[in-house]
Amino acid sequence: LEAVGTALHGQYTYLSSRAMYKTCLDPTVDELRKTCQSLRRRARGERLLFHYNGHGVPRPTANGEIWLFNQNYTQYIPLSLADLRASMVGSPAIFVLDCSGAGRCVANFADRTANPAQGPDAVSPRPNAEGVPEGGLQEPPQDPAASAPAAPSSSFAEPPVSWSPWSEIVLAACGANELLPMEEKYPADLFTACLTTPIKTGLRWFVLSNLLSMKGVDPAAVEHLPGRLNDRKTALGELNWIFTSVTDTIAWNSLPQRDFHGLFRQDLLVASLFRNFLLADRLMRSLGCTPETQPRLPPGIHLHPLWQSWDLAAESSLSNFLGLRIPPRMPLPGLDDPGLACQVDQIPQQQAASASPFFAEQLLAFEVWLEVGDLLKDGPPPHLPMVLQVLLSQAHRLRSLELLRRFFDLGRPAVHLALGVGIFPYLVKLLQSPAPDLRSVLVLIWAQILTVDASVQQDLVNANAHSNFMGYLVDPSTPAGKASPQKVKAAYLIAGMCEGYPAGQVKCFEHGLHTILLATLRAYYPNQQPAPSPFNSGEEYHSDGSTSDGGNSGSSSRASSPADYRGDRSFSASGDRSRDPSPHGLGWGARA
Numbered sequence: 001l002e003a004v005g006t007a008l009h010g011q012y013t014y015l016s017s018r019a020m021y022k023t024c025l026d027p028t029v030d031e032l033r034k035t036c037q038s039l040r041r042r043a044r045g046e047r048l049l050f051h052y053n054g055h056g057v058p059r060p061t062a063n064g065e066i067w068l069f070n071q072n073y074t075q076y077i078p079l080s081l082a083d084l085r086a087s088m089v090g091s092p093a094i095f096v097l098d099c100s101g102a103g104r105c106v107a108n109f110a111d112r113t114a115n116p117a118q119g120p121d122a123v124s125p126r127p128n129a130e131g132v133p134e135g136g137l138q139e140p141p142q143d144p145a146a147s148a149p150a151a152p153s154s155s156f157a158e159p160p161v162s163w164s165p166w167s168e169i170v171l172a173a174c175g176a177n178e179l180l181p182m183e184e185k186y187p188a189d190l191f192t193a194c195l196t197t198p199i200k201t202g203l204r205w206f207v208l209s210n211l212l213s214m215k216g217v218d219p220a221a222v223e224h225l226p227g228r229l230n231d232r233k234t235a236l237g238e239l240n241w242i243f244t245s246v247t248d249t250i251a252w253n254s255l256p257q258r259d260f261h262g263l264f265r266q267d268l269l270v271a272s273l274f275r276n277f278l279l280a281d282r283l284m285r286s287l288g289c290t291p292e293t294q295p296r297l298p299p300g301i302h303l304h305p306l307w308q309s310w311d312l313a314a315e316s317s318l319s320n321f322l323g324l325r326i327p328p329r330m331p332l333p334g335l336d337d338p339g340l341a342c343q344v345d346q347i348p349q350q351q352a353a354s355a356s357p358f359f360a361e362q363l364l365a366f367e368v369w370l371e372v373g374d375l376l377k378d379g380p381p382p383h384l385p386m387v388l389q390v391l392l393s394q395a396h397r398l399r400s401l402e403l404l405r406r407f408f409d410l411g412r413p414a415v416h417l418a419l420g421v422g423i424f425p426y427l428v429k430l431l432q433s434p435a436p437d438l439r440s441v442l443v444l445i446w447a448q449i450l451t452v453d454a455s456v457q458q459d460l461v462n463a464n465a466h467s468n469f470m471g472y473l474v475d476p477s478t479p480a481g482k483a484s485p486q487k488v489k490a491a492y493l494i495a496g497m498c499e500g501y502p503a504g505q506v507k508c509f510e511h512g513l514h515t516i517l518l519a520t521l522r523a524y525y526p527n528q529q530p531a532p533s534p535f536n537s538g539e540e541y542h543s544d545g546s547t548s549d550g551g552n553s554g555s556s557s558r559a560s561s562p563a564d565y566r567g568d569r570s571f572s573a574s575g576d577r578s579r580d581p582s583p584h585g586l587g588w589g590a591r592a
């Protein structure tokens with residue numbers, strides 16, 4: 001019993017290392033109450049995880065009661081789920097119920113976990129190309145304070161900022177009248193194994209379910225697959241990476257955008273458990289059980305075509321590892337020359353196992369969709385979440401960014417879809433990349449994002465993106481007075497970062513934006529006499545970001561601030577602004 005508790009503790013720690021876990025082995029009601037209340041006080045408003053491993057005890061009752069021990073461990077004592085939820089675990093929480101008849105407990109959660117806009121048993125379908133789910137559009141409750149006239153909406157819903165309508169989430173191993181599978185070839189707690197160790201459990205199921213390709217393979221061999229789950233360069237890590245991509249894509253194609261964001265993008269532990277639950281749903285159904293969740297997931301997820309891609313990746317990895325039926329010569333994926341081949345037995349085992357063509361094939365599928373697909377007629381591209389995962393691969397990063405830029409060229413709906421997938425944090429992180437080829441694509445992508453969502457100003461300033469964008473304006477590779485798409489987009493981004501955002505204006509002024517703009521205008525209009533500048537006219541900007549006085553000994557060594565020239569100056573441009581009261585207002589930027 002202690003070994004089971006220790007193993008489960010370690011598996012959950014891998015899913016979310018920042019959380020605190022505590023095991024209760026055969027607890028009494030008082031011991032469980034004390035432990036849960038202690039963890040709730042520590043968690044405060046965060047979500048609490050309650051994992052019930054009910055093997056070897058009676059099934060839950062129809063009234064929603066699970067079984068614990070008395071003080072002397074001589075008989076079982078029923079514990080009401082209402083008491084467990086109200087006075088022990090609290091809210092928000094996620095309950096994992098691994099026991100026979102677990103579906104009896106799910107009905108007791110329906111009253112509090114229901115989607116407030118749809119009811120406890122409603123399942124929101126995936127929106128179509130017009131953004132309307134089948135059966136009509138169902139909007140969530142609106143805040144009365146947000147009743148101001150809305151801007152013209154696109155045909156796709158904008159990505160939600162924060163949405164989690166379920167205070168209690170339930171993952172149940174089987175239906176109300178079902179028993180857990182008792183196959184000796186599988187772990188006794190198969191549902192828990194799927195949730196906490198999905199890769200090895202999924203590989204074991206694949207070996208046992210595919211007798212043709214895995215004939216003669218010992219299922220225990222999957223325990224010795226080399227590598228680490230968090231190292232994508234190894235066989236095990238790459239399979240984990242592919243599994244995350246497949247389950248994310250299945251969920252994105254099956255759930256409405258709000259549901260996907262609430263379950264797969266807000267909480268790391270909840271997202272991991274729901275990804276793994278998709279595998280558990282597939283495996284348990286093959287053994288005669290029907291796992292249930294609250295909130296309910298759409299039916300048919302276990303039959304999604306992308307599971308075949310996962311099966312192919314698993315078969316390829318196991319074949320490479322075990323040396324099964326590999327052709328004597330085969331091309332290495334990812335090489336420039338498709339005809340280049342080498343002997344497989346000359347490839348190091350780890351390198352051969354990690355040379356999967358999965359992501360290259362998914363990028364090719366996305367590229368084909370960009371060529372022949374139609375966003376309005378065909379709906380969103382099914383491979384879009386794969387692009388997010390491919391951004392983690394240095395080998396395919398540039399190609400994925402190029403395809404993403406082409407997708408963004410489809411307009412506002414395409415940008416909303418990509419942001420809804422969760423690609424924004426990755427693009428922010430890539431702003432720090434020193435690679436010039438990546439930066440040239442990123443500036444085009446960010447220009448599209450800023451056009452759709454002006455609130456990214458703060459993220460761009462926090463990432464010091466203004467310094468990168470200003471570098472394009474003084475790029476020595478572009479002849480003076482000549483405009484490149486990157487230079488134009490960079491100027492647009494800088495203007496967007498400064499518009500109505502004083503923090504962005506200050507940052508750009510501190511990095512010498514006024515001198516860059518002055519030098520840029522002189523390059524474009526070399527024969528025109530410039531008007532007197534309110535700034536230090538002798539200051540020059542160099543490509544490394546430094547400034548100098550240009551040899552004018554009479555000029556001040558400190559660049560003047562726009563605040564020094566507020567005085568009686570004003571700016572007007574076609575009635576847009578007649579006077580800018582801000583000390584770092586846009587009037588001076590427009591004047592320059």
